[in-house]
Amino acid sequence: METYGKILLIAMPAFFVLVLFEKFWGVWKGNDTVPVNDMIASLSSGITNVTKDVLGLSIVVISYEWMAGKFGLFQIDASWLTYVIAFIALDFAGYWVHRISHEYNLFWNNHIIHHSSEEFNLACALRQSISSIVKIFGIFLLPAALLGVPAQVIAIVAPLHLFAQFWYHTRHIGKMGFLEKIIVTPSHHRVHHAINPEYLDKNYGQIFIIWDKLFGTYQEEQENVPAVYGVTRPVRTWNPIKINFMHLWLLIKDAWRAQDWKDKLKIWFMPLGWRPKDVSEKYPVYKIEDVYHFEKYNPFLSKGMLIWSFAQLIVLLLLLSYLFGNLASIGVPDIFYYGAFVFLTVYSYTELMDRNPNAWVWEVLKVIYAFYFIFTSGDWFGINEVFPGALTFFIVYLFLSCLLSVWFCLKNERMQLAN
Incomplete structure (x- = not known):
């Protein structure tokens, strides 16, 4: 808790300066991608997220330390190779956590905040969840536990792995040549944040793009398909606390209103967007049908x-x-x-x-x-x-x-x- 707080004392001003730099760079180049209202909302979301994390307001159901002690086949000392293995293991786990968050109704609530901006910029990278109170995805770090990677190595590498995902949330960097084949680039991640039918549910990788190519979720950015950002059920608010729980609230209401008891139970684990037929007919929810013709959320602010x-x-x-x-x-x-x-x-x-x-x-x-x-x-x-x-x-x-x-x-x- 205290160590992470000290790290953030350095990271927060660094991220803030970079967000402002992107703003001024865009203005200078005549391509401002950082509206002030969107930037404030994104940074505010980041504030709530780091506050929750530093205060330890979450429950870890399966801890890495327990898995390493229970299932570790080896015991290895911390070396540069150990840190490399830990980084790759975290990225593998991150891919699957990310993918599941997009594919199942229940887990989307923990991730909707990150996609809620209708812009794509460094600030929106800081839109992170406060609703992930119960963390159950430690199981995806089982490969690292089996190899005997020490828990303290994971603890050091985890924030570095997280911070390394900041830089590619920008529209100011084009394709990056041979790096496109190895790491997640801004081009790859623009696809991931887009709501175009061609781009939906693609490029879940966090550092290495190889997982998407290996598991069939890769999509290249196309010049003739400009990315449109946001979520297909727009959130229509700048309030990050509301955004964090609006999908959960919809699921609760739909489960309550559903007539069939099977629907009340299965709605939580159905693919993202699924609603009981009787509920969707009686209580329709607005969804963007034409991504090229909809009004972005932008209430007038003096x-x-x-x-x-x-x-x-x-x-x-x-x-x-x-x-x-x-x-x-x-x-x-x-x-x-x-x-x-x-x-x-x-x-x-x-x-x-x-x-x-x-x-x-x-x-x-x-x-x-x-x-x-x-x-x-x-x-x-x-x-x-x-x-x-x-x-x-x-x-x-x-x-x-x-x-x-x-x-x-x-x-x-x-x-x-x-x-």
């Missing part, structure tokens, strides 16, 4: 609201950095209370970006929540001791945040009435 939303993101990144840098001193259970504030903040300002007329309610709840801890402890989880004067700035931010949220909601309401 320049002032965009600037304020971006400012909220910056403040939250600073507060998150304080949390990750001081996990031990903040301690349990306070780190979980702090995490709840992070989630409340993301929820409130993304609701405002969605032009939800009740977004101010979430903002008020966030501020009341924060002031409870300030009044009861005289500080914000020790921040004033580490950075004298920081508490004053934080209190000013809370008041300003509340006032601006109410003001933007009232302004949006007046605009709607005028129209």
Whole structure:
């Protein structure tokens, strides 16, 4: 937990700088692929994901350490070869986890957030799940366990393997020659994120493209088929917390509404998109039929609201950095209370970006929540001791945040009435 938090203190600003670089590069080249509202939503999703992971809010059903101890045929020391084997084993496991997430209704809920952006850029790489509370896919690391790869090697290689999947989420890099035959490139991954019929459910590889070629899921990007991004049932929100659970909520409603008990059970394990016939007829769900003619989600946001939303993101990144840098001193259970504030903040300002007329309610709840801890402890989880004067700035931010949220909601309401 604490080690991962320290790693993220370096990784978060690096990713943020790269996202901004892609934004400015696109503007300079006349091909901006990073709309500000989409970027804020993607980075906000990344914030919720890393918060969940650092706080350890998940249950591992089958741990790698247990498998290695139970089934390991050998015991090998950590060497460069061990790390190579671990990297390949993680990539093999990643391919199958990824593929299953796309092919079965239940597991798609853990992955929909990553595909929810209707853009394709470095920021959308950070759209990662908070809904994968129960992790059962450790079984795919069985080959590494059999070979005796130590658990500490997997622990080191796993975040490196994850971070190595960031760079290829971009439209600014074309095909890469002979590398196209070996590793996953931006071209390969553009295909994977596309909803064109020609591209759906292809290129599941994470680092090596060989798995797709080996198991029949490879598709090359075609010049005459420009990729269209998103999901065929568009999410229509910037709120990453809502997106994380909307597919699960649909499955729950469909299972409840289905007349046949068999349908109530099998809906969870049927191919992605399957719904009971009686339910789909009575409760239709909008689906994009023509990927070249649909309206992207883009509610009007004034320049002032965009600037304020971006400012909220910056403040939250600073507060998150304080949390990750001081996990031990903040301690349990306070780190979980702090995490709840992070989630409340993301929820409130993304609701405002969605032009939800009740977004101010979430903002008020966030501020009341924060002031409870300030009044009861005289500080914000020790921040004033580490950075004298920081508490004053934080209190000013809370008041300003509340006032601006109410003001933007009232302004949006007046605009709607005028129209």
